[in-house]
Amino acid sequence: xxxxxxxxxxxxxxxxxxxxxxxxxxxxxxxxxxxxxxxxxxxxxxxxxxxxxxxxxxxxxxxxxxxxxxxxxxxxxxxxxxxxxxxxxxxxxxxxxxxxxxxxxxxxxxxxxxxxxxxxxxxxxxxxxxxxxxxxxxxxxxxxxxxxxxxxxxxxxxxxxxxxxxxxxxxxxxxxxxxxxxxxxxxxxxxxxxxxxxxxxxxxxxxxxxxxxxxxxxxxxxxxxxxxxxxxxxxxxxxxxxxxxxxxxxxxxxxxxxxxxxxxxxxxxxxxxxxxxxxxxxxxxxxxxxxxxxxxxxxxxxxxxxxxxxxxxxxxxxxxxxxxxxxxxxxxxxxxx
Amino acid sequence: xxxxxxxxxxxxxxxxxxxxxxxxxxxxxxxxxxxxxxxxxxxxxxxxxxxxxxxxxxxxxxxxxxxxxxxxxxxxxxxxxxxxxxxxxxxxxxxxxxxxxxxxxxxxxxxxxxxxxxxxxxxxxxxxxxxxxxxxxxxxxxxxxxxxxxxxxxxxxxxxxxxxxxxxxxxxxxxxxxxxxxxxxxxxxxxxxxxxxxxxxxxxxxxxxxxxxxxxxxxxxxxxxxxxxxxxxxxxxxxxxxxxxxxxxxxxxxxxxxxxxxxxxxxxxxxxxxx
Ligand SMILES: Nc1ncnc2c1ncn2[C@@H]1O[C@H](COP(=O)(O)OP(=O)(O)OP(=O)(O)O)[C@@H](O)[C@H]1O
Ligand SMILES: [Mg+2]
Numbered sequence: 001x002x003x004x005x006x007x008x009x010x011x012x013x014x015x016x017x018x019x020x021x022x023x024x025x026x027x028x029x030x031x032x033x034x035x036x037x038x039x040x041x042x043x044x045x046x047x048x049x050x051x052x053x054x055x056x057x058x059x060x061x062x063x064x065x066x067x068x069x070x071x072x073x074x075x076x077x078x079x080x081x082x083x084x085x086x087x088x089x090x091x092x093x094x095x096x097x098x099x100x101x102x103x104x105x106x107x108x109x110x111x112x113x114x115x116x117x118x119x120x121x122x123x124x125x126x127x128x129x130x131x132x133x134x135x136x137x138x139x140x141x142x143x144x145x146x147x148x149x150x151x152x153x154x155x156x157x158x159x160x161x162x163x164x165x166x167x168x169x170x171x172x173x174x175x176x177x178x179x180x181x182x183x184x185x186x187x188x189x190x191x192x193x194x195x196x197x198x199x200x201x202x203x204x205x206x207x208x209x210x211x212x213x214x215x216x217x218x219x220x221x222x223x224x225x226x227x228x229x230x231x232x233x234x235x236x237x238x239x240x241x242x243x244x245x246x247x248x249x250x251x252x253x254x255x256x257x258x259x260x261x262x263x264x265x266x267x268x269x270x271x272x273x274x275x276x277x278x279x280x281x282x283x284x285x286x287x288x289x290x291x292x293x294x295x296x297x298x299x300x301x302x303x304x305x306x307x308x309x310x311x312x313x314x315x316x317x318x319x320x321x322x323x324x325x326x327x328x329x330x331x332x333x334x335x336x337x
Numbered sequence: 338x339x340x341x342x343x344x345x346x347x348x349x350x351x352x353x354x355x356x357x358x359x360x361x362x363x364x365x366x367x368x369x370x371x372x373x374x375x376x377x378x379x380x381x382x383x384x385x386x387x388x389x390x391x392x393x394x395x396x397x398x399x400x401x402x403x404x405x406x407x408x409x410x411x412x413x414x415x416x417x418x419x420x421x422x423x424x425x426x427x428x429x430x431x432x433x434x435x436x437x438x439x440x441x442x443x444x445x446x447x448x449x450x451x452x453x454x455x456x457x458x459x460x461x462x463x464x465x466x467x468x469x470x471x472x473x474x475x476x477x478x479x480x481x482x483x484x485x486x487x488x489x490x491x492x493x494x495x496x497x498x499x500x501x502x503x504x505x506x507x508x509x510x511x512x513x514x515x516x517x518x519x520x521x522x523x524x525x526x527x528x529x530x531x532x533x534x535x536x537x538x539x540x541x542x543x544x545x546x547x548x549x550x551x552x553x554x555x556x557x558x559x560x561x562x563x564x565x566x567x568x569x570x571x572x573x574x575x576x577x578x579x580x581x582x583x584x585x586x587x588x589x590x591x592x593x594x595x596x597x598x599x600x601x602x603x604x605x606x607x608x609x610x611x612x
Contacts, residue, residue: 199456201452201454201456202456202458202459203417204414204417204452204456205452205456205458205518205521206458206468207414207417207445208412208414208445208449208450208452208522209445209446209449209468209469209472209521209522209525210441210442210443210444210445210446210469210472210473210525211442211468211472212442212472215472219468219472220458223459223460224458224459
């Protein structure tokens with residue numbers, strides 16, 4: 001077919017120019033996004049490389065498995081690792097039921113009144129409160145209990161008895177309660193979102209089979225929301241593990257010669273397990289706090305010790321986040337909408 | 338081309354005497370002058386309808402006329418939607434289902450429902466079917482296994498899934514999912530099955546399987562089905578109710594309603610002259 005190209009040409013070039021400019025804007029945008037990704041990545045890599053470089057020679061099995069000593073060469077992270085482990089375990093134990101319960105109430109039961117909307121708004125606000133504020137709150141509420149006079153109670157657990165001091169003092173349990181306050185808003189919000197993402201059709205199908213409300217929530221909605229809830233919980237816990245400010249405010253020990261429960265070495269856990277019951281009420285230190293203290297030491301070598309501690313902390317965080325991803329993918333294979 | 342008259346007289350329609358008996362017996366469901374409100378919006382007006390037992394009743398009518406709403410009043414699924422109100426008697430076997438002493442849980446156990454969009458639970462095929470009996474207190478593994486097999490067979494799904502009962506129900510095809518939902522509804526051994534356009538998202542082959550299934554089930558169950566497909570209504574139902582703008586325009590034997598409608602509106606709708 002023969003056409004008259006001359007007639008259409010001006011039109012053509014105009015639209016071509018338009019496409020051209022749109023194309024270059026697109027390119028520019030893509031480059032900007034690409035650049036911002038790489039800037040943050042490179043900064044992170046530089047950080048990791050410098051920390052890793054400083055830590056070489058100092059990061060050793062002995063460092064991870066021994067208590068802190070007086071000399072630089074004897075520096076050890078064990079007390080902090082075990083302290084952090086206790087802190088996070090108890091925090092998870094307390095914040096998961098509380099947070100998930102609150103989320104279920106807010107999402108499934110609470111009528112959308114002005115009051116519940118006020119609560120929702122405040123939970124979102126609480127998630128943004130600086131952690132040091134929680135530290136101060138925890139100090140008054142748990143460590144000192146508003147200046148309650150000290151008293152000791154003997155608590156019997158059947159297989160063992162231990163003494164409970166009632167202002168909780170600078171104990172693991174006080175620290176864990178503080179971290180619970182800190183991570184609750186995050187857990188609640190994550191759980192709320194996970195519950196909301198369960199389609200209404202699942203609930204309706206359950207009701208149509210004669211299930212009651214709690215059966216529907218317990219057997220259908222909650223299991224379907226578990227991947228989302230777990231991911232949120234693990235992210236909240238990995239934030240809690242890295243917190244040093246609230247722990248420092250609580251007055252966790254900077255130097256401590258034993259692992260919570262007064263264990264001198266890990267093998268004692270096997271030989272004297274009854275001591276474990278008292279561990280939550282013991283003094284403690286945590287990994288980020290030990291790092292903080294090493295950084296503040298004047299001796300140059302302690303910077304390297306701190307770097308080694310940072311590497312261990314990062315490894316723990318990586319492990320936690322990795323397990324969050326694993327859990328999400330594992331469950332999502334089973335749950336597809 | 339086939340006419341509705343020919344379709345309606347297809348062999349699936351039972352003999353006249355059986356239908357007469359059914360019509361004379363106590364209706365399974367009865368609503369008398371029932372009105373329904375979503376907040377201030379009235380969706381159903383003065384519906385008086387007797388649904389005969391052990392047969393298929395089709396609800397037809399233009400979109401938005403209140404078929405799904407009517408269906409949901411029968412197992413009180415509208416209770417879940419806030420600010421809804423039912424006024425006027427709704428009787429199941431002659432007993433008011435909205436009276437305060439009626440337990441919604443046992444009502445829904447008796448009156449099963451299948452939705453338009455198949456909604457399997459994100460669990461295994463076995464757990465989907467066993468869910469109903471379980472929540473109603475059946476903890477016996479052996480009896481659950483039997484129920485699951487029986488219901489999957491009834492829903493014509495057993496042969497396709499018997500080797501992968503532990504697999505996720507989400508991995509089934511759309512047609513299989515819908516038959517699973519029917520099996521799941523059967524597992525609580527209901528007396529009535531409410532179906533809201535159960536085949537509208539299915540291909541012709543799956544549709545005809547579901548239709549065969551419905552014809553099979555009506556021996557033992559009362560089935561009320563909403564459908565937009567006139568041929569389908571004619572093929573599987575003995576009774577048809579035509580709804581329009583929240584009102585019941587006409588109810589009668591499917592055969593008669595399709596060949597000899599009394600109301601002008603009904604005729605316009607079934608001959609496709611409507612809107
Ligand atoms: N949850 C609801 N809230 C308020 N109004 C509703 C609700 N569900 C339905 N309605 C209204 O009630 C009327 C009847 O709706 P219904 O879903 O029963 O129609 P239908 O006959 O099933 O239509 P379709 O064939 O499209 O499914 C419509 O006007 C609709 O807008
Ligand atoms: Mg509908």
